[in-house]
Amino acid sequence: MSKLNSLAISDNGFIFKPSTGESFTTNELGLIILNLLKEEKSADEIINEITEEFDVDAISAGRDLYEYLDFLKRENMID
């Protein structure tokens, strides 16, 4: 099972990492990104979804996405 798929993610934005017992909270944007990553969407596809869902341009959406990916990598939640 991939690191991402081993996470327990609730609709409320609560993330539980069973391998370490750590828990995190995320906002609506983080939740959308996580779900799209689980669906194996590419970065461009995720940026498109973000711009459609929120009132932001592609540059801002890209910045938010990569910042969030950095966080997920730092916390060892994705490879």
Add this chain to the structure above:
Amino acid sequence: MKKKKLTIAVTGLNNIDSPGPGVPVIRGIKDSELDVRIIGLAYENLEPGIYMPGLVDKTYLMPFPSTGSEAFLERLAYIHEKEQLDIIIPNFDSELYLFIKFSGKLLEMGIHTFLPTMEQFEERHKDNLPEFAKKYKVTVPESKAIMNSNELANLPKPLAYPYWIKGKFYEAFKVVNNNQGIYYFNKLSAKWGLPVVVQQAIHGTEVNVIALGDGEGNTISAVAMRKQYITDKGKAWGGITINDERLLEIIHHIIKETKWRGGMELEMIKTDDGEYHLIEINPRIPAWVYLAVGAGQNIPEMLCRLAMGEKVEPITTYKYGKMFIRYSWDLIGDIADFEKIIIFGELKN
């Protein structure tokens, strides 16, 4: 086994800020299908488990193990004569030596235990941990057993500040300078005897695993936990079950290689780069055992069944994300109960 009512004696009723495992062990047994009568064995007259409603059927005060084996055995014989004990589950490190030493004698009396052998018990001592690590190929922090506080000024490299200084049985303090080291050496050696162990502090997350070995190399039960809330005494006040495969591999390896018999707890530090350092092996069930029960592995029940000679199948799964949170609770007792414990050394609930 279901048909026979078992009389089980349990020590460690001190459910205090540094809790003994007795109360959660009894809760586990009572949650099981075993038909039991519980006899509490207490060393102090204010151990909360003596007075907790619905926990023990009767409590007897015991002489401290340090008073000698004769008084200890005499008291056990007296209790056995009155209660016809089937099993004793000792829960203190400091009493284990006597229980292991006399386990054959107890069995002759009809009292079953399920304890490590003396060799298993001795080789995992804190002061033997480096040898243990070498023999069983596990990583441990640099450590040294010391008999004299003068040795603290000349600790062999790479031991350096900060380090932990640990009592023979219990307690540990973090040390950042020599004066502190001497102070804690004196405190620990006066309380728990010698040697005192100095162990390099490792930066990382403390993860623990509780397990039960059948004495033939099989792991009957193993549950991994991460401490979420640690008291100033270093005790877990909250914890959560985790799916740490490497940690479970390590416990299976140790139980297989040592042929561990009985309950045990591994205390490990997981570093940020994913390395595991063994900091302690407790040769008994730890106080957080009820979390394992809640996660699906009733270790006290399985230990009782093994003690009575039943074949117990290993359990390999448990629920991740189960949490325990300790709390304190003011129990209202009566002076008449306290009087009975003080005067007669016995209390029937």
